[in-house]
Amino acid sequence: METLRKYGRIYAMFLRNSLIRDMTFKANFVLWIITEVFWFVGQLVFLEVLFLHTERIADWSKWEVVVLIGTHQIITQIFQALFYMNLTNLPELVRTGKLDTFLLLPVDSQFAVSTRQLGLDNVVTTFVGVAIVALAAFKLGLTPTPLALLLYSGAVVLGVAVHYSIMFALASLSFWIVRTQGLIYGYYSLVSLSRYPQSVYRGAFGFIFTWIIPVILVANVPARLLTRPLEAPWPGLWKLALVACLALAGSRLLWRAALRQYGSASS
Amino acid sequence: MQYSKAFSLGVQNTLVYRWNFLIRALFGLVPVGAALYLWAALYEARGSAEVGGYTFQMMVTYFIVLLVAENLVVPVEDEWQIAADIREGRLSAFLLRPVDYPTFRLMLFPSSRLVYTAVAIVPIALLIAAVWKHLVFPGELLLWVVGGVSLLLAGLLQFFISFMLATLAFWFLEISTLVFIVYSFEYFLSGRLFPLDLMPPFFRELSFWMPFQYEMYFPVAVLVGRLRGPELWQGFAMQIAWTLLAWQLSRWLWARGLRHYQASGG
Structure with missing residues (x-):
């Protein structure tokens, strides 16, 4: 409990620093939101063009694919808000040796390296994704139960872990x-x-990116859960939970190996 | 010539990063693979041989040519390096020597692209071998010549646009936001996601007048045989015009930036 409180306090400090930083560079903050929204709109336009020429992609209708792309947007933006900037900075920390400072902190080094800076612009763009998913759900006439929404949120969190x-x-x-x-x-x-819908992918390609680098399940499992209320949600969720846990464990092992490499390189 | 030295310097510099390149090249295959699977599913669901004038074979060829063209002509780190030279004052060393910096960068660009392609050729060749039986190319020699020249122009246009973005570092501390905005426009409007002639006529007309399709889509469409007759020549003329304009603009911005640099740098 004590440890949890400590991490909470540190995280609150990171959040405060990020807020100050973002508000110092307001123009940049707004420009990033515009860029992110533009990317999202671009994907929806692509979808619009695709569906000029077809009624379905595999077994998915247009608004179902919108749920899928919107869910992908939500997961990507939550991931980017929490971790993205820190992870893109990591190579620079390694190259310049600034990583040393993080290793001396009285918290877990993977935690410190991954969470120091938050991208608050991505919080805004997450809600754009939520709005689009809600619109698509409305168009499809879906009325998800509270349980379905809970499972959807859970699947989104697992997706963020995979990212x-x-x-x-x-x-x-x-x-x-x-x-x-x-x-x-x-x-x-x-x-x-x-x-894209999972059923699009076949053969070795589909296998590799479902099980070894598990990206395909990420948006597909929550989107399917929402758009196919009559299907049992559990098989997909278990699969996603399994790959997310394995991926997280893998990242932990990799971090240990990386630190050993770092130690032997600098001394 | 001193600038041919620049070329070989570029080759040596980029060879150091061959692992980085190989990783990048491998990742570059992933979205192409996804696109091919997506379209395969789409043709299957539709149950017809054609979508917007493309057979499945033509679609596969489009994405494969796109992949090869991307490796050959898209500048990867040039804008960041130029911006860093400006920001960190390394430019001063160049100004003292009888070297024209923009020409120097222009020579570095193809050398890094060639090394990159040499590294990337292995994974790309494997992909091409895998889809070989699907590839269809036009027979006319003319299309190959125009397509080849157009690909070269696309490379120049991309370089000049990157160069212009980099020169903004004379005035702004942080240019990455702007670079990413332009990059997002390029991504969608240069045909990387889908062939632009699948769009409704109004948007096709719009993209005819904008520079983005000449950075990638146009040469690829020529090589796949989608453009013939007047469409081909009008597009080609537009591409030449945009390339010349981008060249002049980049020179002008450079001259302006240099004055600013020398005035503030003392």
């Missing part, structure tokens, strides 16, 4: 490879897979 683990793994590569500018690109390339 975190993937980006964390990519950022940790910087302990071994000099330059990792490709990592942001890698993150976007990988998570973009979860924008």
Whole structure:
């Protein structure tokens, strides 16, 4: 309990610092919101163009795919609000040796490195995603039960965990490879897979990105839960929970190995 | 020539980062794979051979040519390096020497692209081998010539736009927000997500007048055989015009920025 309170206090401090920072650079803050919204709108336009030429993608109708893309947006934005900036900074910390400061803090180093800075603009854009999902649910005539909403939120949290683990793994590569500018690109390339219905993917490609780098399940499980109220939600949820836990455990092991590498490189 | 030195310098510099490149190239395949699976599902669900004038074969060819073109002509780190040179004052060292910095950067650009492509060729070749039986190319030699030249122009246009964005570092401390805004426009409007001629006529007309489609979509569409006759020549003329304009604008911005730099740098 004591530890939890300590982490809570530290986190509140991080939050306060981020707020001050964002309000110091207001124009930048607003521009980022606009950029994020533009990306989201771009994806919806793409969908609109696709559905000019078809009525379904695999077994998904247009508004069902909107739920999927909106859910992807929500997960991405929550992840970015909480962790993104910190993880993109990690290679720089490693290169310049500033990581040392984090290792000396009286908290877990993975926690400190992952959560120091919050992206408050992404909080705003998360709600844009929520609004679009709500609109699509309305168009589909869905009235989700409280339980369904709870499970949906749970699945979103698991999705954020998967995003975190993937980006964390990519950022940790910087302990071994000099330059990792490709990592942001890698993150976007990988998570973009979860924008499309799972049933689209086949063969080895589908297997790899469902089980080994588990991005496909991320938005698909919650979106399916919401759009197919008659299906049992549990099989999908269990799968997602399993891959999320494995991914998080993997990130922990990787961090240990990375710190060993860091220690042996600097001494 | 001193600028050919720049080229070989660029080759050496980029070779250091071959692991970074290989990782990037591998990740670059992922969205292409996703696009191919998405379209395969779409053609299957539709049960017809054509979507917006594209057969499945043409669609596969479009994304494969796009992938190769992306590797050849998209500047990866040039704008960040130029901006860093300006911000951190390394530019001063160049100004003392008989070297024209923009020309120097222009020479570095193709060298880094060639090294990048040399590294990326392995994973791309594997993908091409996997979809080989689906690829269809137009037979006319003319389209290959125009497509090739157009690809070169696309590279130049991309470089000049990146260069312009980088010169903003003369005036602004932080340019990444602006770079990402332009990048998002490029992403959607240069045909990376889908062939632009699937859009309704109004938007197709709009994108004809904007520079973005000439950064990628246009040469790819030519090489896939989507553009013929007057459409081909009008587009080609537009691409040349935008490339020249971007070139002049980047020179002008550079001259302005340099004056600002020298005035404040003392």
